Amino acid sequence: MTIQTTQLPIPTFFDPARVGEVWRVPYGDRAAQAIDWATQHQLQPAAMDKTRICLLIIDAQNTFCIPDFELFVGGRSGMGAVEDNVRLCEFIYHNLGVLTAIVPTMDTHSATQIFHPIFWVDEAGKNPAPMTMIAFDEVKDGKWTVNPAIAYSLAHHNVATLQAFALHYTKRLTDNGKYPLTVWPYHSMLGGIGHALVSAVEEACFFHNIARSSQTHFELKGSNPLTENYSVLRPEVMDGADGGAIAQKNTSLIQTLLDFDAVVIAGQAKSHCVAWTIDDLLTEIQAHDPALAKKVYLLEDCTSPVVVPDIVDFTDQADATFQRFAHAGMHLIQSTNTLTIA
Numbered sequence: 001m002t003i004q005t006t007q008l009p010i011p012t013f014f015d016p017a018r019v020g021e022v023w024r025v026p027y028g029d030r031a032a033q034a035i036d037w038a039t040q041h042q043l044q045p046a047a048m049d050k051t052r053i054c055l056l057i058i059d060a061q062n063t064f065c066i067p068d069f070e071l072f073v074g075g076r077s078g079m080g081a082v083e084d085n086v087r088l089c090e091f092i093y094h095n096l097g098v099l100t101a102i103v104p105t106m107d108t109h110s111a112t113q114i115f116h117p118i119f120w121v122d123e124a125g126k127n128p129a130p131m132t133m134i135a136f137d138e139v140k141d142g143k144w145t146v147n148p149a150i151a152y153s154l155a156h157h158n159v160a161t162l163q164a165f166a167l168h169y170t171k172r173l174t175d176n177g178k179y180p181l182t183v184w185p186y187h188s189m190l191g192g193i194g195h196a197l198v199s200a201v202e203e204a205c206f207f208h209n210i211a212r213s214s215q216t217h218f219e220l221k222g223s224n225p226l227t228e229n230y231s232v233l234r235p236e237v238m239d240g241a242d243g244g245a246i247a248q249k250n251t252s253l254i255q256t257l258l259d260f261d262a263v264v265i266a267g268q269a270k271s272h273c274v275a276w277t278i279d280d281l282l283t284e285i286q287a288h289d290p291a292l293a294k295k296v297y298l299l300e301d302c303t304s305p306v307v308v309p310d311i312v313d314f315t316d317q318a319d320a321t322f323q324r325f326a327h328a329g330m331h332l333i334q335s336t337n338t339l340t341i342a
Contacts (some may be wrong), residue, residue: 008041008093008095008096010090018199019086019200020065020082021066022066022193023199025202031210034208038210043212047214051098051262052260053101053263053341054100055101055265057104058265058267059107059274060081060268061106061107063194069194071187073305074304075305080305083304084302084303085200087299087302088299102208102217103253104217105267109223110190110223111189112154113224113226114169114226115181115182115184117129119146119150121144121147130184131308131312132183133179135174135181136167138170146163165240172239226247230272233249233253233284261295263281265298266298268304269303269318270314271314271315281296290328291329294331296329297333298325300322305318
């Protein structure tokens with residue numbers, strides 16, 4: 001069975017020119033408009049959907065999507081995340097009547113985490129600059145060590161235990177074929193404006209919530225101070241130096257996604273959190289039933305890779321990764337096309 005959706009118009013309040021800005025969503029006005037919109041376009045409550053479609057939005061937060069914020073994902077165009085979110089909002093409004101649920105993930109950090117500068121010091125006692133890569137051999141050789149000042153809050157004053165974990169952690173990344181530990185700028189700080197969803201995306205999710213009577217399902221990730229968490233489905237490292245668990249897979253969300261008839265995925269960044277999440281979802285699918293990959297649709301024009309001019313460009317790697325997903329059975333689609341669910 002193939003379902004081809006009918007696109008709805010975009011509400012007049014949506015302003016593409018403001019997608020790259022931060023502002024307050026007028027909830028009362030939008031709620032009243034959403035109720036009228038549902039009546040005007042005869043939208044049924046999401047609970048009545050016969051074909052259940054989930055939109056998974058990865059980290060569409062200010063920290064990644066607003067120019068001049070900490071980790072703006074510009075892509076090769078220089079304005080990638082803003083352009084992506086214009087198309088993402090339009091996709092939500094066009095497909096309001098068939099999107100059963102929207103699941104935005106929220107990268108959620110505090111200052112003292114293993115990927116932030118304060119966690120590490122060099123031989124002179126200085127913190128690493130953002131974008132420094134810390135490899136296992138560099139930790140083993142003492143080029144980088146755990147900042148002893150943070151041990152009281154993360155390891156009950158036990159610097160040796162924290163240092164042993166740092167060595168174990170970077171070795172795990174190497175053994176598992178992961179990127180070396182990247183020291184990122186402080187970003188997605190819980191309680192800060194960078195943590196919030198992009199205003200226009202938040203508005204679209206809220207409008208959908210009211211119009212379809214479908215609670216927006218927020219998924220927080222990344223708060224564990226001892227591991228990176230690019231994927232919303234699992235952290236980079238899940239065990240400690242003693243073999244005990246420090247984190248676990250998000251089995252609840254995995255099952256939720258697999259229960260939908262179709263999962264549409266967008267967000268930032270294509271080369272990191274989006275790619276890691278899809279890869280983990282594919283691993284779960286292949287462990288259950290490889291044919292389930294066909295229920296996943298990747299919005300290629302609503303995601304951009306990390307590009308830092310003259311420093312790093314992950315575009316080619318991200319594109320190759322998406323082709324691998326396509327070869328596994330997932331669909332690469334454009335937001336501007338009519339959504340067709342096979």
